Amino acid sequence: MEREEVLREFRDAGALLEGHFILSSGRHSPKYLQCARVMMDARRGARLCSALAEKIRAAGLGPFDLVVSPAMGGVVVGYEMGRQLGVPAVFMERVEGRFTLRRGFAIEPGARCLMMEDIVTTGLSSRETIEAIEAAGGRTTAAACLIDRSGGKADLGVPLVPLAALEIPTYAPDEVPQDLAATEAVKPGSRFLKA
Numbered sequence: 001m002e003r004e005e006v007l008r009e010f011r012d013a014g015a016l017l018e019g020h021f022i023l024s025s026g027r028h029s030p031k032y033l034q035c036a037r038v039m040m041d042a043r044r045g046a047r048l049c050s051a052l053a054e055k056i057r058a059a060g061l062g063p064f065d066l067v068v069s070p071a072m073g074g075v076v077v078g079y080e081m082g083r084q085l086g087v088p089a090v091f092m093e094r095v096e097g098r099f100t101l102r103r104g105f106a107i108e109p110g111a112r113c114l115m116m117e118d119i120v121t122t123g124l125s126s127r128e129t130i131e132a133i134e135a136a137g138g139r140t141t142a143a144a145c146l147i148d149r150s151g152g153k154a155d156l157g158v159p160l161v162p163l164a165a166l167e168i169p170t171y172a173p174d175e176v177p178q179d180l181a182a183t184e185a186v187k188p189g190s191r192f193l194k195a
């Protein structure tokens with residue numbers, strides 16, 4: 001699937017947002033990709049994940065025993081990737097900030113895992129998930145995401161296959177351009193969310 005086609009799916013889903021966003025990393029951005037809106041339509045989710053599964057195979061990666069994704073953004077996309085690859089899918093949740101397997105999920109010792117994210121920006125959440133997979137006894141042999149918005153700069157320490165790569169500017173809190181800083185910021189993600 002070409003990048004323009006991926007972006008058309010996001011646009012049609014109303015998932016390409018403009019405004020002032022505080023990202024998971026604490027960086028600020030005038031653009032946000034809301035994958036939850038993309039995955040609202042199961043057929044759209046299947047189209048995108050089927051194309052990504054094909055791209056992973058074409059890169060010579062796999063087979064995998066398990067798909068592991070970080071909540072919340074990774075949950076639905078991880079489930080669909082498990083379906084496309086024909087393997088089980090589990091997700092990790094933050095408990096006091098650390099990604100943890102709950103709900104009876106476990107990883108067999110040495111299991112070959114695909115770490116599946118919705119979005120990669122700095123790669124921090126992906127690296128945290130990969131560390132948690134290793135701590136649980138698995139091996140992350142590859143990672144994948146719908147959009148890598150670092151333009152290929154994020155280093156996960158394992159091969160990363162994005163369905164599309166984009167370069168979208170982000171700013172440290174003390175470097176936010178004046179026009180952006182003048183608008184109210186929203187934080188759509190769940191990191192540091194308080195009950």
Ligand SMILES: O=P(O)(O)OC[C@H]1O[C@H](OP(=O)(O)OP(=O)(O)O)[C@H](O)[C@@H]1O
Pocket residue numbers: 023024025070071072073074117118119120121122123124125126188189190191
């Ligand atoms: O590469 P990074 O800089 O880590 O940014 C990308 C991460 O940010 C978002 O999650 P977030 O922590 O906002 O929570 P969510 O999954 O609940 O949306 C997204 O789902 C990725 O997990």
Ligand SMILES: O=C(O)c1cc(=O)[nH]c(=O)[nH]1
Pocket residue numbers: 022023024025031032033034035073118119120121122149189
């Ligand atoms: O970096 C993030 O937190 C992030 C960026 C983005 O565009 N979409 C998203 O869900 N998270």
Ligand SMILES: [Mg+2]
Pocket residue numbers: 070071072073074125189
């Ligand atoms: Mg996330």
